[in-house]
Amino acid sequence: MKLQSSRTFMENISLDSDRQYLTLHIPVSEYNIDEEKIFTYFNESKGSRYWFKSKDGTYNVVGINYIESMWRNKFQPELVTASKNALYAKLQQEALGDDLKSKLSLFGGTLFDDKDTTDEWNDFKMVEFQLPEWQFDLKNQEVFLTRSKEGLNTDGLLEEIDQILTEIEETEITEKEKPVVKSKRDIFPKEWKGLVEEAVNNLNDEFKKVVLARQKLITFESKAKRLYLIRRLKDEADTYTIYYEKNKSTFVSKTPEKLFSIDGEVLNTNAVAGSIQRVDDQEQNKVQTDFLLNDEKNLFEHRVVRESIVNDISPFSEGMNYKKNPLLMKNKYIYHLYTPIQAMLKAGADEFNILKEIHPTPAVGGLPKALAKEYIKEHEYGTRGLYAAPLGIIHEDKECEFAVGLRSMLISARSATLFAGCGIVKGSDPEAEFLETEVKFTPMLNVLEATTNELHTSTDGTNV
Numbered sequence: 001m002k003l004q005s006s007r008t009f010m011e012n013i014s015l016d017s018d019r020q021y022l023t024l025h026i027p028v029s030e031y032n033i034d035e036e037k038i039f040t041y042f043n044e045s046k047g048s049r050y051w052f053k054s055k056d057g058t059y060n061v062v063g064i065n066y067i068e069s070m071w072r073n074k075f076q077p078e079l080v081t082a083s084k085n086a087l088y089a090k091l092q093q094e095a096l097g098d099d100l101k102s103k104l105s106l107f108g109g110t111l112f113d114d115k116d117t118t119d120e121w122n123d124f125k126m127v128e129f130q131l132p133e134w135q136f137d138l139k140n141q142e143v144f145l146t147r148s149k150e151g152l153n154t155d156g157l158l159e160e161i162d163q164i165l166t167e168i169e170e171t172e173i174t175e176k177e178k179p180v181v182k183s184k185r186d187i188f189p190k191e192w193k194g195l196v197e198e199a200v201n202n203l204n205d206e207f208k209k210v211v212l213a214r215q216k217l218i219t220f221e222s223k224a225k226r227l228y229l230i231r232r233l234k235d236e237a238d239t240y241t242i243y244y245e246k247n248k249s250t251f252v253s254k255t256p257e258k259l260f261s262i263d264g265e266v267l268n269t270n271a272v273a274g275s276i277q278r279v280d281d282q283e284q285n286k287v288q289t290d291f292l293l294n295d296e297k298n299l300f301e302h303r304v305v306r307e308s309i310v311n312d313i314s315p316f317s318e319g320m321n322y323k324k325n326p327l328l329m330k331n332k333y334i335y336h337l338y339t340p341i342q343a344m345l346k347a348g349a350d351e352f353n354i355l356k357e358i359h360p361t362p363a364v365g366g367l368p369k370a371l372a373k374e375y376i377k378e379h380e381y382g383t384r385g386l387y388a389a390p391l392g393i394i395h396e397d398k399e400c401e402f403a404v405g406l407r408s409m410l411i412s413a414r415s416a417t418l419f420a421g422c423g424i425v426k427g428s429d430p431e432a433e434f435l436e437t438e439v440k441f442t443p444m445l446n447v448l449e450a451t452t453n454e455l456h457t458s459t460d461g462t463n464v
């Protein structure tokens with residue numbers, strides 16, 4: 001048994017009757033396991049699995065079998081903090097090793113806003129974070145196993161864990177079936193362009209910017225194979241990987257955008273706004289990026305996002321660092337203007353109050369924030385749900401990392417709804433914005449291998 005060295009730690013555990021669960025924290029570097037093997041092994045746990053990998057590799061976490069969730073129907077920071085503390089208070093955490101690095105986390109987030117959700121988002125709550133039975137930290141190669149103490153027999157538990165880890169290690173990865181796309185169509189494309197035109201006319205010196213999103217619907221001949229998606233999600237670097245199953249729904253995102261992270265007393269965030277397509281031609285890309293870095297409309301769009309974020313976090317911070325001119329963020333299909341911002345937090349600043357203040361940034365909402373949020377709620381077709389919403393990892397202390405759920409889709413049964421939006425400012429052209437959203441659909445179309453138009457006719461008979 002590879003867990004032999006953990007045995008002494010295990011033998012010294014005495015169960016605390018005030019705590020409902022026992023969480024064992026175990027080093028697993030001796031087992032050769034990765035996300036594909038884990039998802040393949042736990043195939044029966046469909047609907048109760050997640051994978052969160054941060055862009056810079058700080059986190060790479062897979063969770064299996066949600067055993068408790070911390071949720072609320074309204075986002076009130078103090079109450080969310082109280083729920084989080086209540087959940088951690090139920091756990092007796094025991095480390096089976098001396099120098100373990102990771103911390104037990106909860107994965108989840110909040111919906112974009114409180115717009116009445118249509119059936120499509122019914123599986124997700126306004127605020128919801130999951131505690132899984134198995135939490136694999138693939139970066140540090142450590143595992144947390146949480147079990148209810150009711151009827152728990154700790155004798156033989158290590159052997160059971162060893163057996164499961166060995167079975168995961170030996171899991172064979174077979175070729176995954178590609179989902180067969182039946183139809184692909186834009187939802188209300190003409191109407192969306194009309195919406196952009198109307199917004200441009202409504203913008204003024206006070207109402208400066210609004211982000212308008214649209215959807216694309218893809219249907220499949222048969223149910224989309226989840227394991228196939230897991231493999232395809234590895235394809236694009238320099239982005240987050242968010243894969244979140246809940247009951248019959250799966251939300252998937254390859255977002256380039258961090259909302260914020262907290263490590264110790266340092267908060268890191270960034271402004272990402274202003275975009276141009278990246279193509280397969282170096283010379284053309286040089287023209288594109290020179291344009292982006294000097295284009296007044298894009299620079300304005302970027303500036304308002306940066307100023308708003310700085311403004312939102314300043315009540316929580318003692319000092320801030322950021323550069324005056326944006327940098328270039330290079331993703332596989334798109335370039336963005338990008339400004340990293342770092343803040344030293346004041347004592348007492350906590351992640352949920354900051355989240356409430358910072359989301360939605362004008363990169364996904366608009367400016368002024370409250371007005372833009374209302375405008376989106378009232379005018380946009382459909383419900384955003386987890387699209388453009390904060391999703392990430394939290395801990396017992398305030399250490400956390402949230403990404404913004406962009407370049408994303410919601411899969412259920414035989415269909416996927418893809419989401420993409422863009423910042424509308426005075427002077428925006430509906431056709432150009434439509435094309436920009438088309439580029440932003442590419443990461444998810446690529447995951448589904450549905451980038452080409454070789455198909456098909458859409459369900460309403462129009463060519464796509």
Ligand SMILES: C=C(O[C@H]1C=CC=C(C(=O)O)[C@@H]1O)C(=O)O
Nearest residue numbers: 273274275363406420421422423
């Ligand atoms: C709203 C989206 O992108 C935002 C993030 C980066 C750049 C954006 C832009 O240039 O419009 C958007 O504000 C989306 O991808 O759906």
